[in-house]
Amino acid sequence: MANEITFDKLPQAVGYLTEQVERIHKIVAALQPQTATDKHRIVDIDEACKITRKAKPTIYTLARKGLIPSYKRGKKLYFYEDELLKWIEEGRKVISTKSYDEMLASMQSTVRNKPKNGFRV
Secondary structure (H helix, E strand, O other): OOOOOOOOOHHHHHHHHHHHHHHHHHHHHHHOOOOHHHHOOEEOHHHHHHHHOOOHHHHHHHHHHOOOOOEEEOOEEEEEHHHHHHHHHHOOOOOOOOOHHHHHHHHHHHOOOOOOOOOOO
């Protein structure tokens, strides 16, 4: 499109700008992250394996023991993606915030001294 816009070319310029805005809108919509409602979707065992990075037998065992959130209809096992992600986050280990002195005291309290001259009864 020419850089100079005259009154006669105004309808074409507006049309061109409208097309560009629509393209930008599509690109921005594609780049936006998924909302929470998109994550609450049913996934099968294969996708659950990908999300949790565990093998199928492990997923079946966890589901049978009730340790992982799952739903069973007939012979099929189903999961919700957001529930799997929440289950993974809840399994996070808590990092100890003890000071050096507290850690040293707890280690020393559990240490038992060994007899020096063999075993005495």
